[in-house]
Amino acid sequence: MLSIKNLSADVDGKPILKGINLEIGSGEVHAIMGPNGSGKSTLANVIAGRDGYEVTGGSVTYAGNDLLELEPEERARDGIFLAFQYPVEIPGVSNVYFLKAAVNAARKHRGEEELDAMDFLKLIRTKLKLVEMKEEFMHRAVNEGFSGGEKKRNEILQMAMLEPTLAVLDETDSGLDIDALKVVAGGVNALRSKDRSMIVVTHYQRLLDYIVPDHVHVLSGGKIVKSGDKNLALELEREGYGWVEQLAQAG
Amino acid sequence: MSSTASEIDRRISRDYKEGFVTDIEAETLPPGLDEGVINKLSDIKDEPDFMREWRLAAYQQWLEMKNPEWAHVNYEPIDYQSISYYSAPKSDADKPKSLDEVDPKLLETYDKLGIPLIEQQMLAGVAVDAVFDSVSVATTFKDTLAKAGVIFCSFSEAVKEHPELIKKYLGSVVPVADNYYAALNSAVFTDGSFVYIPKGVRCPMELSTYFRINASNTGQFERTLIIADEGSYVSYNEGCTAPMRDENQLHAAVVELVAMGDAEIKYSTVQNWYPGDENGKGGIYNFVTKRGACRGNNAKISWTQVETGSAITWKYPSVILEGDNSVGEFYSVALTNNYQQADTGTKMIHVGKNTSSTIISKGISAGKAHNAYRGLVRVTPGADNARNYTQCDSLLMSDECGAHTFPYVEVKNPTAKVEHEATTSKIGEDQLFYCKQRGLDEEDAVNLIVNGFCKEVFNELPMEFAVEAQKLLEISLEGSVG
Ligand SMILES: Nc1ncnc2c1ncn2[C@@H]1O[C@H](COP(=O)(O)OP(=O)(O)O)[C@@H](O)[C@H]1O
Ligand SMILES: [Mg+2]
Numbered sequence: 223m224l225s226i227k228n229l230s231a232d233v234d235g236k237p238i239l240k241g242i243n244l245e246i247g248s249g250e251v252h253a254i255m256g257p258n259g260s261g262k263s264t265l266a267n268v269i270a271g272r273d274g275y276e277v278t279g280g281s282v283t284y285a286g287n288d289l290l291e292l293e294p295e296e297r298a299r300d301g302i303f304l305a306f307q308y309p310v311e312i313p314g315v316s317n318v319y320f321l322k323a324a325v326n327a328a329r330k331h332r333g334e335e336e337l338d339a340m341d342f343l344k345l346i347r348t349k350l351k352l353v354e355m356k357e358e359f360m361h362r363a364v365n366e367g368f369s370g371g372e373k374k375r376n377e378i379l380q381m382a383m384l385e386p387t388l389a390v391l392d393e394t395d396s397g398l399d400i401d402a403l404k405v406v407a408g409g410v411n412a413l414r415s416k417d418r419s420m421i422v423v424t425h426y427q428r429l430l431d432y433i434v435p436d437h438v439h440v441l442s443g444g445k446i447v448k449s450g451d452k453n454l455a456l457e458l459e460r461e462g463y464g465w466v467e468q469l470a471q472a473g
Numbered sequence: 474m475s476s477t478a479s480e481i482d483r484r485i486s487r488d489y490k491e492g493f494v495t496d497i498e499a500e501t502l503p504p505g506l507d508e509g510v511i512n513k514l515s516d517i518k519d520e521p522d523f524m525r526e527w528r529l530a531a532y533q534q535w536l537e538m539k540n541p542e543w544a545h546v547n548y549e550p551i552d553y554q555s556i557s558y559y560s561a562p563k564s565d566a567d568k569p570k571s572l573d574e575v576d577p578k579l580l581e582t583y584d585k586l587g588i589p590l591i592e593q594q595m596l597a598g599v600a601v602d603a604v605f606d607s608v609s610v611a612t613t614f615k616d617t618l619a620k621a622g623v624i625f626c627s628f629s630e631a632v633k634e635h636p637e638l639i640k641k642y643l644g645s646v647v648p649v650a651d652n653y654y655a656a657l658n659s660a661v662f663t664d665g666s667f668v669y670i671p672k673g674v675r676c677p678m679e680l681s682t683y684f685r686i687n688a689s690n691t692g693q694f695e696r697t698l699i700i701a702d703e704g705s706y707v708s709y710n711e712g713c714t715a716p717m718r719d720e721n722q723l724h725a726a727v728v729e730l731v732a733m734g735d736a737e738i739k740y741s742t743v744q745n746w747y748p749g750d751e752n753g754k755g756g757i758y759n760f761v762t763k764r765g766a767c768r769g770n771n772a773k774i775s776w777t778q779v780e781t782g783s784a785i786t787w788k789y790p791s792v793i794l795e796g797d798n799s800v801g802e803f804y805s806v807a808l809t810n811n812y813q814q815a816d817t818g819t820k821m822i823h824v825g826k827n828t829s830s831t832i833i834s835k836g837i838s839a840g841k842a843h844n845a846y847r848g849l850v851r852v853t854p855g856a857d858n859a860r861n862y863t864q865c866d867s868l869l870m871s872d873e874c875g876a877h878t879f880p881y882v883e884v885k886n887p888t889a890k891v892e893h894e895a896t897t898s899k900i901g902e903d904q905l906f907y908c909k910q911r912g913l914d915e916e917d918a919v920n921l922i923v924n925g926f927c928k929e930v931f932n933e934l935p936m937e938f939a940v941e942a943q944k945l946l947e948i949s950l951e952g953s954v955g
Contacts, residue, residue: 231814270906270910272906272910273902273904273906291912293908293909294906294909294910295910295912295913295914295915298910298911298912299912301908304910306907306910309907310901310903310904310905310906310907310920311904312904312908312925313925313928314920314924314926314927314928315921315924315925315928316920316924319921320908320911323911323913323917323921324911327911327912327913327917328912331912363925378654380911384911384912398536420804424795426648471526
């Protein structure tokens, strides 16, 4: 599904990722944990193809194709979704308009007919329930004036609408209280399926109580320093990140 | 649908004959300007003496005036002797018999915009008074309007049919000597639109005029006068397009609005005159004086403009708030690309008590273009409790373009409350990436963000006009992010 081999990348000429290896199979959920500044968001942005994140070595293969060849919008239409750590505000553009444009861009790419307003509304109502969002949110400008929790729910709503094959969730838990976290995790869990892989990026183990991963990787200093199952997350929680930083230095 | 369309065609053809100014042999006057040219113009139009004298007096004033130099625009001096001051369709065969013939270029542009003019404007119940070069050639839905007592005709026709209204109101808002271009227009204006809404009447449809420049080397000088009598309401839409041409062409219009007590005028403009090519060659000089007067209590005047065209735009639609509790509004989107220059804004002159004004200006600069907002808020000593809110936002699409804001505030009454907010931002890399990550390509992403930026202004436009404006922005911005 996704195969990352010896990937290194620079940001502003500074090496951040230093040889990442990661294999993700269909339907698998991988958690990536690591201290602040370890390169988690950088990895997410490289997968999504953001400008300014320069790949300096290695390869990324997605569904058998060279992912790094593709423009960000092509990756998106091919089923890669990034839930942003900091969702972006777009003043004056209603959420519903934005989502419709996104959904129809993907449908057009797949050679499907664009959804008309009625069908779209029907679809969106079922998805809104998933993240317990009120319909009035659809008529507000994209993320403008949303609370932290609302922004994160909105990301999951978009994910639910776009039905990606690979979802990268970048610190979807940050800034959420426990109730909001449960809602967001519930939404994510409902979207787990054998055809959908996920990379769940988080700083804290807490999220993984609710979204239970198949694999856990620890990122430090731009490298994956340890991989394991969900118990690795608990271990990290007990030992703290100082432990992995030692591991990184040792490796 | 099609039977309705042909019915409209039939009505237009008929009204067109009735609405046509006069059966003249006129062609294009040779270039040049002197008293003789003005007399000739007046002859061609078969004008009453008062009009001829008004023109000649204006010409004398203009001779004593100087080209203004304070605007934030640069251009070669205009040679007024090289301009022809009148042009009309030459023969009957050339005169349009139906809307399709009125303006094929215009229809083409609207096709490109995805809006069939006939369907969007006519079937939507919009009356069209199209100006083909200097002469009004098609006027529609006059019957419906006549029943309501509304007068909507070419300016030339109004001079003959309603001289008392012309004498009373012409120049009453924009005096002849107001500025250089207004004086020139007063001397040589050729045609335009006239609207009168009687007391208590809500105009039964949106009124709409399309102007376009046709013949080469012909300055176009429209004159528009709209009078909303007590308690009346009218919404007037003006759209402009011009074909490609290499020579710079002067467009110096004057628009005067008069709103009596409890009356409301909404004036919307979508302007996409030829902006010149990507090297800055050619394009229209758009030097326009637009002003409205709220003459009575509780009167309201709103200007909404979307300006995407012209090589140079110099335009400040203004409101004089004379009546107590009167309201002035200015909503503007000005987009400049390549070498386009725009210096636009508004003046809100508070005279009456409890008057309020709102200014929302959205400037978008791309390429090497410059865009300036220039606004004056004046509160005179008697204007107790005047309120103004001004918001100027600038969006930069490239590193080479510029945005400038020149707010002038003159407050002579201590009870006034004047607020001003301004922002300038480069189109956000984070916004673009967010859109792309959701599958939108760069162009769609730019359009989405720009349309969002302009939302507050588009909301003020009539529906069909808003759709047009949105598409125009998209066309104007093609490939402009850098
Ligand atoms: N746009 C950027 N410009 C410069 N440095 C950056 C940028 N983004 C990230 N970095 C740097 O890259 C490193 C990794 O950051 P990031 O991937 O955001 O870490 P994480 O998400 O794990 O907290 C940090 O040292 C950060 O300062
Ligand atoms: Mg991060």
